[in-house]
Amino acid sequence: RPESRARPPTRAAGKRCRVHPAASPGPGAALPRKAQGAPVTDALYAAGFQSSSRFYAGADAMLGMAPARFRSGGAGEEIRFAVAACSLGAILVASTGRGICAILMGDDPEALVHDLQDRFPKARLVGADAGFERTVALVVGFVEAPRLGLDLPLDVRGTAFQQRVWEALRAIPAGVTVSYTELAQRIGSPNAVRAVAGACAANPVAVAIPCHRVVRNDGGLSGYRWGIARKRALIDREKNDA
Structure with a gap:
């Protein structure tokens, strides 16, 4: 196993991200150690993959069964996903047959895939195909x-309160920010500021539901699950790009 894990190339701002291609080891290469309960990363590197994102991009084609489906016996629905790299780091986009169910951002593609697996432990995760790459490119x-x-189209699931908050977030135009207090007032729950902040934190689709547009009463930044630096970059980019 390599001492350091490969990271997807980071593109300069303004350039489109590229979905990582599938790797080429033979069918079933990662299956034996995974079947024995070895950690996911051990199975990846034992199979000769240079980065975990390359494994997940091709896992379904190679194994006929994505890692999450393998663990759960194939229960649940099918979710297509891909990991790409962009100016803000790694980004994972996932979709059910009804719409986008997750947009996750971070520094480590493997961590994003684990996050997706934790969110949908009984789903069949399918590596991206050429058709899905267009969706990723749009994001x-x-x-x-x-x-x-x-x-x-989105396929996000939450409580009735979370859905109200998320709908209000989608009504905030790009280049505009509102406070958590103002957002609570907009949904008719002025005393639920902390609950509103919690709903923002629970948002599973970064940028599509723009929780980054919510700030403190003094205009300061706080509470962004994908990192304050990314929140600041998104807000600045939207203001400059409006």
């Missing part, structure tokens, strides 16, 4: 150039 294009807009 990445919006991250890099907010003026392009993002109009994709």
Whole structure:
């Protein structure tokens, strides 16, 4: 196993991210150690993959069964996903047959895939195909150039209160920020500021539901699950790109 894990290349701001291609080891290469309960990363590197994102991009084609489905016996629905790299780091986009169910951002592609598995432990995770790459490109294009807009169907599940907050978030225009207090007032629950902040933190689709547009009463930044630096970058980019 390599001492350091490969990271996807980071593109300069304004350039489109590229979905990582599938790797080429033979069918079933990662299956034996995974079947024995070895850690996911051990199975990846034992199979000769140079990065975990390459494994997950091709896992379904190689194994006929994605890692999450292997663990759960195939229960639940099918979720397509891909990991790409952009100016803000790694980004994972996942979709059910009804719409986007997760947009996750971070520094480590493997951590994003584990996050997706934790969110949908009984789903069948399917590596991206050429058709899904267009969806990923639309998400990445919006991250890099907010003026392009993002109009994709969503399949997000939450409590009735969370859904109200998320709908209110989608009504905030790019380049505009509101406070948690103001957002609570907009949904008719002025005393539920902390609950509103919790709903923002529970948002599973970064940028598509723009929780990064919510700030403290004094305009300061706080409470962004994908990192304050990314929140600041998204807000600044939207203001400059409006």
